[in-house]
Amino acid sequence: MVLKYATLRTRSAISTSLRMTAIARLTKRPRIVRFVTVVAAAVAWLCLAAPAAGFAQQHAVPHPRDVLGFTPGDDYRLADFAQLKEYFQRLDAASDRVMLQVAGKSTEGRDMLVAVISQPDNLARLDRWKDVARRLAAARGLDDAEARRLAREGKAIVWIDAGLHAAETAHAQHTLLLAHRLATDESDEARRIRENVILVLAPCVNPDGLDHVVEWYRKTVGTPYQDSPMPRWFDKYTSYDNNRDYFMQTQVETQVVSRLLYFEWLPQIVYNHHQGFYPSRIFVPPFPDPFNPNIDAGVLRGIELVGAAMQDRFEREGKDGVLSRYGFSSWYNGSLRTTTYFHNMIGILTETTHDTPTPFYYDPALMPERFGNGWSTRMPSTNYPRPWRGGWLRFRDVLDYMLTGSLAVLDVAARYREEFLYRVYQVGARQIALGETEAPTAYVIPPKQHDPPVVAKFIETLMRGGVEVHRADASFVAEGHSFPAGSYVIRLAQAYRPFVKDLLEPQAYPDMRAYPGGPPIPPYDNAGWTLSYQMGVEAEPVARPFEAPLTLLDRFPRVVGSVSGEATWGYALDPRINNTVIAVGRLLGTGVPVSRLATPLRLNGETWPPGAVIVRQRRGLDAEVKRLAEELGLVARGLSVSPARDQGELRSLRAPRVGLYRTYVAEWVDDWVPGEGWTRWMFDQYGVRYDSIVNRDLRAGNLGARFDVILIPDQDAGDIVGGYREGRRQFELPHQALPPPEYRGGIGAEGVRALRAFVEAGGTLVLVDRACDLATAPEYLGLPVRNAVAGLGVQEFFAPGSIVRIDVDPSHPLAFGMPERAAAYFRKSRAFETTAPGARSAVRYAADRVLMSGWLVGEEHVRGRHAVLDVPVGRGRVILFGFSPYFRGQPHGTFKLLFNAIYRAGDGGAVTGDRRR
DSSP: OHHHHHHHHHHHHHHHHHHHHHHHHTTTOHHHHHHHHHHHHHHHHHHHHHHHHHHHHHHTSOOHHHHHSSOTTOTTOOOOHHHHHHHHHHHHHHOTTEEEEEEEEOTTSOEEEEEEESOHHHHHTHHHHHHHHHHHHHOTTOOHHHHHHHHHHSOEEEEEEOOSSTTSOHHHHHHHHHHHHHHHOOSHHHHHHHHHEEEEEESOSOHHHHHHHHHHHHHHTTSTTTTOOOSSOSSSSOGGGGGGOTTTOOSHHHHHHHHIIIIIIOOSEEEEEEOOOTTSSEEOSOOOSOBOTTSOHHHHHHHHHHHHHHHHHHHHTTOOOEEOSSSOOBOOOOSHHHHHHTTTOEEEEEEESOOSSSOEEEOGGGSOSBOTTSOBSSSOBTTBSSOOOOEEEOHHHHHHHHHHHHHHHHHHHHHTHHHHHHHHHHHHHHHHHHHHHSSOSEEEEOSOSSOHHHHHHHHHHHHHTTOOOEEESSOEEETTEEEOTTOEEEESOSTTHHHHHHHHSOOBOOOOBSSTTSOBOOOSSBSOOOHHHHHTOOOEEEOSOOOOOEEEOOSOOOOOOEEESOOSSEEEEOTTOTTHHHHHHHHHHTTOOEEEESSOEEETTEEEOSOOEEEEOOTTHHHHHHHHHHHHTOEEEEESSOGGGTSOOEEEEOOOOEEEEOOSSOGGGGTTOOHHHHHHHHHHHHTOOOEEEOHHHHHHOOGGGTOSEEEEOSOOHHHHHHOBBTTBOSSOOTTOOOOOGGGOBOSHHHHHHHHHHHHHTTOEEEEEGGGGHHHHSTTTTOOSEEETTTTOOTTTOBOOBEEEEEEEOTTSGGGTTOOSEEEEEESSOOOEEEOOTTOEEEEEEOSSOOEEEBOOBOGGGTTTOEEEEEEEETTEEEEEESSOTTGGGOOHHHHHHHHHHHHHTTEEEEOOSSSOO
16 A cells, blocks of 8 residues: 555656656756756655655554553543543644634533534635635625535535544544544545545533443443443433533533524534434434424435435445434524534434443344334334344444444535535525515514513523624614514524524424324424423514614623612612522621512512512621622612511511432433433522432431431432332343342332421422422322322323423512523423412412413313422421422523522511511
8 A cells, every 4th residue: 555655656756856857948048957856756745745744644643442451442441531632632733634723611621622524725724614604694784696616615524523422432432533534544434534624523511421331331331230220320410411502502612602603603514413212223303303494494404415425435335224203303492413404404313222332232132123102123114224134342342333323414515516515505594585575574572671681681592692682772663563672683684593593483383193193203302392381481573574663682682780778777679580599608607697579569669479589688788789789680679667567578588508319310311301410400500509419318317307308300200219229120121130239229118208398397308300200109209289280091181291381479489580481392201280288379370371382182171270389297397399490401480489499498588676576
């Protein structure tokens, strides 16, 4: 090979030298001939030496085994993040085809890496290729001729990421082999890819999780607990939900990736590697229905083109078990892959079976005969033409499938480079045109709403997703409605129109059945998610274009609070603002007495709902309140007299001692939603102090000595009580073991008894969604409360993730600061009936038109039912949330319900000495 390479280069060098000398002799001037002859010789030497040096350099590129001490794919071996990072650093140093960048930091402070791989001359002109991609993606200001010219000039940009779900161990390991191959391979395919494609390779977008998973595997490998589930989330807060955060962007890793995708690189193809999907070998696109109507049809056709190329390559390489059009639809907006569709990018997902370095024999006789939807796993079909029959799988087999998938995507991008670049412009231009002619043409978000800082957070969320947002410089009129200066205006005539529409308009999930009149087919993930509803933000659609003095926002908006009035007695803080709970925590933490007014506050012509936070004047308080208002966007009003004198009773607040239950039954088994992780995230964001408690803490009893409130987030009650046990595994895959004994079992009967004793002695037990079954089931606490939808078949009642309308009693302490009507996230949730003496309902499901966004079969079963119940038990209480008030960090409109539940346990009684008796 070396000889062949050198021979070709020699012929080229000699030819170049002879041509230059011949041209010089035509001048018939000896001095010029001598000069050009010398130059020609130098050129010939460079033609020989430079490629030889380049070849030697690529030949000297380290193989991953040179750094790791093993080859990725070896049995029982995993590279941790430090090893992965070291390899990419050495690859960057050794090859001029690889450029390593640090794009940001993870939650725990590890580097977020991106390796850019292409020809050296392409890497030298990255700014140009980014500019071409940006102009084509924006589409605005281009005509068709200019777009085609840019498409001919530009390079296809392909994003490939790995390691998002760190418990799926292979994809991060495969990036080491992929990068080495593209840096060293001299095949026609590799050269074609490097010439036409800029690969943006994110080798691990969850580096914290990678280290946690590798640490657990190394700890258990060779023991009876090998391949057992970890007793913690691989990600600090979100676990598998880190792939459900891509429109909300609550996590720093999500923010880094979204910035790279929608602001820096603007790739035409995004390939998101995952692992599943037993008993196939791999799932590849295209995807099944339903197809979200907000996604441009050009994106769908691009997915099908790339998917067909992938299937063809797997077939040519003789790789069986390739499944398509199963399960993973294109409806949901929120995963790394699906969110790209709403940004006019071609998103690719694969799910490759076998997520462990441990070899395993999949006994053909024990493999399931059918997939979950009834398709045969053994008979060839259109979507599964070469079934996998079982047998041994090793880690290297998995990496080989992933390499095939990655190379298939890169090759089709190289071959159709110009078409993919032009397609992005074509789709963006079409969306801009629709935004100018099809209603709505804009959304207007007035700045003065129930919770202005949440409005600002809503706008920030859209802007992080690349949405163009304007602010009105003066008042204006649109369709006969007057809007004030400071209103936010989102015009739909922008390339990312699909993203705007999908987050601001209600979803109407199609009524999909297994057969006419049959059971509903569950959606992949959720059916509805309208963000304005979840956050309690009024976003008014405007059908026709209008004129207004607007300024494009170039930074996230920030609400500066207000402090007014004479504060000789103290201050009142508006309970409608979520950030008020941060202020309460800080004030209590510095010893400032804080109380709440249980009745509406009437002050200087305005009326606040019940729950105003009252702070008595003391030295330094004026400066502290001003600082809190400016930082948190609070509204504070000075008080010259105590409001208890004529407006109602003040109840003192103290910082409650919170115990937050952390389960060992982690990851996917909990219906994708790590409730405890999301609760911790919300508490950390809002400064609510808590201690994590595990099974042994509850079984030990005497809980009142440590806690005022115990919160058990959404989780199956059987898993809370029983935990991991015989017959209960994580993914129900044959190779999985139970974890070590200290992580098995749950709170047990002892824990249930301890919880009852805690409540009867005066404690507050807060249960969320499925955890409410601890209270209602006769074998546990057995309260006189019934879940009205329990036991109903799916044809009677079916409620995948959707948004429902709730009616709120703002006078109840659990609902302080809430509007009378709001939206809640309902995901296979609960609706209560009760005969419990003294039970009070703080929230009910609406009496009509329950569904706001998504899909709900049999809504008559929840109409008017209790959604949030406050049930006295002994000297304490049990608070039941039928739905999740914190679901994936999205429903800011219901956050304060949970805050109120926590501080209900911190009620210190009536404030004496301030009220006239």
